[in-house]
Amino acid sequence: MQKLTIAIAKGRLQNEAIDLFAVAGLSVSSEALASRRLAAEDQSGRCRFIFVKPADVLVYVEHGIADCGIVGRDVLLESEADVLQPLTLRIGACRMVVAAPANVILNTYGMLRVATKYPRVAAEHFGSRGQPVEIIELSGSVEVAPLLGLADCIVDLVETGRTLKENGLRIVELITESTARLVVNRASYQLKAEAIGSLIDSLEKQ
Amino acid sequence: MIEPLSKIPDGMRYYFGREARLRRMVEETVMSVFDGWSYEEITTPTVDFYSLFEHGMGSSEAHRAFRFTDVDGRLLALRPDVTSGVARAAVTMFEARERPLRLCYAASVFRQQPQSHAEWRRETVQAGCELMGANTDAADLEVLSIACEIFQRLGLGDNYQITLNDVGVFRGLGERLQLDEVCRSEVRRLVDSRNGEDLLAFLNERKCDPHESRVLAQLSKLSGRREVLETAREVLDNPSSLEAVNRLDRLWRVVEALELSKHFEIDLGDVAKLDYYSGLTFSIYLNGAATRVGSGGRYDGLTAIFGSAEPGVGFVLDLDALTRVVLEQNTNSNEQQETEPKTVIANSDSSLPFAEAIKRRGEGERVRINFER
Numbered sequence: 001m002q003k004l005t006i007a008i009a010k011g012r013l014q015n016e017a018i019d020l021f022a023v024a025g026l027s028v029s030s031e032a033l034a035s036r037r038l039a040a041e042d043q044s045g046r047c048r049f050i051f052v053k054p055a056d057v058l059v060y061v062e063h064g065i066a067d068c069g070i071v072g073r074d075v076l077l078e079s080e081a082d083v084l085q086p087l088t089l090r091i092g093a094c095r096m097v098v099a100a101p102a103n104v105i106l107n108t109y110g111m112l113r114v115a116t117k118y119p120r121v122a123a124e125h126f127g128s129r130g131q132p133v134e135i136i137e138l139s140g141s142v143e144v145a146p147l148l149g150l151a152d153c154i155v156d157l158v159e160t161g162r163t164l165k166e167n168g169l170r171i172v173e174l175i176t177e178s179t180a181r182l183v184v185n186r187a188s189y190q191l192k193a194e195a196i197g198s199l200i201d202s203l204e205k206q
Numbered sequence: 207m208i209e210p211l212s213k214i215p216d217g218m219r220y221y222f223g224r225e226a227r228l229r230r231m232v233e234e235t236v237m238s239v240f241d242g243w244s245y246e247e248i249t250t251p252t253v254d255f256y257s258l259f260e261h262g263m264g265s266s267e268a269h270r271a272f273r274f275t276d277v278d279g280r281l282l283a284l285r286p287d288v289t290s291g292v293a294r295a296a297v298t299m300f301e302a303r304e305r306p307l308r309l310c311y312a313a314s315v316f317r318q319q320p321q322s323h324a325e326w327r328r329e330t331v332q333a334g335c336e337l338m339g340a341n342t343d344a345a346d347l348e349v350l351s352i353a354c355e356i357f358q359r360l361g362l363g364d365n366y367q368i369t370l371n372d373v374g375v376f377r378g379l380g381e382r383l384q385l386d387e388v389c390r391s392e393v394r395r396l397v398d399s400r401n402g403e404d405l406l407a408f409l410n411e412r413k414c415d416p417h418e419s420r421v422l423a424q425l426s427k428l429s430g431r432r433e434v435l436e437t438a439r440e441v442l443d444n445p446s447s448l449e450a451v452n453r454l455d456r457l458w459r460v461v462e463a464l465e466l467s468k469h470f471e472i473d474l475g476d477v478a479k480l481d482y483y484s485g486l487t488f489s490i491y492l493n494g495a496a497t498r499v500g501s502g503g504r505y506d507g508l509t510a511i512f513g514s515a516e517p518g519v520g521f522v523l524d525l526d527a528l529t530r531v532v533l534e535q536n537t538n539s540n541e542q543q544e545t546e547p548k549t550v551i552a553n554s555d556s557s558l559p560f561a562e563a564i565k566r567r568g569e570g571e572r573v574r575i576n577f578e579r
């Protein structure tokens with residue numbers, strides 16, 4: 001069977017993803033993991049893992065450098081990557097929400113200022129109901145934007161909700177709730193059909 | 207804003223030297239195979255009315271074209287595809303010609319927004335063929351055989367994979383689900399990305415029949431060989447989907463009989479983006495290319511928009527993607543060096559060296575003039 005290259009998002013998802021593959025029979029030795037190398041072979045030699053930044057998983061998969069990858073739904077929604085998503089995994093559960101200061105009622109008739117790391121998701125969400133918005137793209141600490149008067153509300157990923165509470169925000173709306181996905185390159189899906197198929201089967205059984 | 211003159215626009219590029227030569231070689235090989243199957247070459251206008259593509263390809267694909275206005279205000283486009291123009295020619299210019307009509311082309315197409323990030327080119331040379339006026343399994347098979355021969359001749363005989371589908375399968379289910387056009391295109395996008403989970407959520411939100419929805423989600427992930435059709439038959443119960451499955455089955459048997467089945471796969475999730483397909487559709491993949499390098503299918507309704515409906519089937523290859531794969535393969539196998547030219551020295555005060563050069567050129571030799579001071 002052909003060898004697969006699998007891209008895994010570093011950070012939040014990495015350990016969960018490695019455990020998932022280990023149960024599916026593709027495990028990486030602890031030395032390889034500890035060495036902080038960016039690529040590691042699995043012990044059976046059937047695949048190679050590469051560890052990259054979450055948004056880059058899609059870049060590697062779309063260009064066919066990696067045949068498949070594991071990536072959070074938030075990254076997928078924000079990207080326009082043309083990849084296949086044949087499997088939903090049980091890891092990396094998250095909620096994408098609209099949150100606003102607890103004491104403020106949002107004025108939905110004028111122009112809403114929305115701070116977010118996910119400008120596409122935010123534009124799509126408000127656009128679908130015809131709400132005019134000004135999207136303010138930030139690269140981190142989005143929660144403080146309403147506090148400082150930069151925005152009326154935020155669109156962000158929530159895991160426990162604690163950070164929101166600490167910054168005096170409440171969830172106004174749930175945009176989507178979901179888990180990580182297995183993404184596959186279009187050409188690899190056909191040309192390495194057997195290897196990809198058996199990977200999907202073994203991940204699906206869990 | 208002033209752009210530095212050294213820049214070129216995104217998605218545009220130069221071809222030079224060996225790569226340019228190989229690209230021409232690939233084009234000539236492809237065109238010679240078309241010629242060998244009695245296809246006549248046609249060139250369509252580079253600039254055409256936008257409405258041609260809007261009606262031909264469907265507006266969602268056509269709007270990726272470069273658009274601009276004519277002096278009278280009508281909307282023009284740099285052609286984003288060739289098939290639309292060929293189909294128009296078939297029922298206008300070639301109306302009186304005997305059928306079937308066999309046409310082929312190699313031409314640049316332009317798209318303002320590329321299909322995927324891995325396919326960053328905005329100008330691509332497409333080569334393709336169209337077989338019009340024949341609505342039989344044999345016609346479908348003819349174009350598939352041509353595609354196979356092209357890959358053989360390019361030395362890629364072990365590297366390609368063609369996936370077959372029939373739009374009838376999806377269309378039959380779509381009718382059952384009673385989706386409007388906007389929903390249909392979203393469903394198509396979700397099926398195309400094999401995204402069963404979001405597909406079910408989307409259909410559920412629209413109160414679609416849960417059984418039919420599950421069937422669709424299941425079919426989107428069905429790919430493989432003939433057994434796929436057996437599974438599809440078990441879960442499908444609408445006549446037009448079943449008829450499409452039967453068509454695929456007939457085709458598969460012939461592909462098997464021709465001993466080509468190792469290059470083929472059935473993939474019911476590979477739903478074509480182009481609106482004009484009406485029956486068989488296929489995609490072509492090549493080891494070493496991250497996106498599909500070709501696609502095609504049957505488009506029996508396309509010419510109706512020009513006033514006369516007639517059956518047609520054809521496919522198109524991305525010559526630039528093919529060239530890249532051929533180039534990489536030849537780099538690995540150390541292709542022979544080009545012959546070193548016989549050098550002729552030119553002195554500015556005499557025509558003699560040029561007489562020598564012209565003579566050698568007459569003998570087919572490669573020469574290079576040196577301008578010595």
